Amino acid sequence: MVYTSLGPAWFETYGIIFEIIFILITGLIALRSYRAYKLIKKKELLTFTLSFGLFCLAFFTQFIINLLIVLNKQSKDHLLSPLNTLNTVITSNFQLSSMCYFFFSLFTICGLLLFIYLTFEIRNRRLLLLLFVLVVLAQITAINKIVLFYVFSTIFYGFIVEFYYRKKIKVAFLGFVFLLISNISFLFIPLSEFAFVIGNFLTLVGYLILAKLLKKNN
Numbered sequence: 335m336v337y338t339s340l341g342p343a344w345f346e347t348y349g350i351i352f353e354i355i356f357i358l359i360t361g362l363i364a365l366r367s368y369r370a371y372k373l374i375k376k377k378e379l380l381t382f383t384l385s386f387g388l389f390c391l392a393f394f395t396q397f398i399i400n401l402l403i404v405l406n407k408q409s410k411d412h413l414l415s416p417l418n419t420l421n422t423v424i425t426s427n428f429q430l431s432s433m434c435y436f437f438f439s440l441f442t443i444c445g446l447l448l449f450i451y452l453t454f455e456i457r458n459r460r461l462l463l464l465l466f467v468l469v470v471l472a473q474i475t476a477i478n479k480i481v482l483f484y485v486f487s488t489i490f491y492g493f494i495v496e497f498y499y500r501k502k503i504k505v506a507f508l509g510f511v512f513l514l515i516s517n518i519s520f521l522f523i524p525l526s527e528f529a530f531v532i533g534n535f536l537t538l539v540g541y542l543i544l545a546k547l548l549k550k551n552n
Contacts, residue, residue: 342527346404352534353397359541360390381452388445392438399434436474439483443469446490453497481521488517505547512540 364386371379444466451462469486476482491514498507516536522529 342531345531346400349530349534350397350400350404352538353393353400355538356393356541357390357397359545360386360393363541363545364390378452381448385445385448385452388441388448392441392445395434395438395441399438435479439473439479440470442483442487443473443490446487446494449494450490453494478524481524484517484520484523488514488521491517503547505543509540509543509547512536512543516540 364383367379367386368383370376371383447462447466447469450456450465456462473479473482473486491510495507495510495514498510513536516533519529519533519536523533
């Protein structure tokens, strides 16, 4: 599968802006939760830090490949541009584009599995490793990798939402509800590219709410 832009052409530049915002928010959440961990040495905060650090890496990977796609399209209109040859090779290369998508899905799944580890209070790391291997194998062998990825992430977000609902942590519950709905929206990308636009807006709202939670705790 060659990784390409999932949304409408007019949204590609805006999509890159969204990804920069996601990188900044998830990175800031990871940094602040790590500072909190250093103060009180609570393992849950370290797991929280690692999860959002992985989300940050995932968005950075997505940002890089989408930036190259946009630069490639722009350079086609300027044949003398030195970026033209480089970007054409990069964005048309099957192995590199697939690798970028693989790392995006890998970082995201790892981050979500750490949340599952936290919410289910799993103490058996071998079980967590087994879940990771099964998900990655399914992702690698799937025909429609994008849909399967969002199916997995939607299921994981569902369990996380249920956890915060039981714990009655309203802000976290609301933030992950938006992330859950955004993932459900992404499932409809094969039917409508506007599902990608809607999903990005919902993701932004979700992370802004989670950032507010961390600020409240600080």
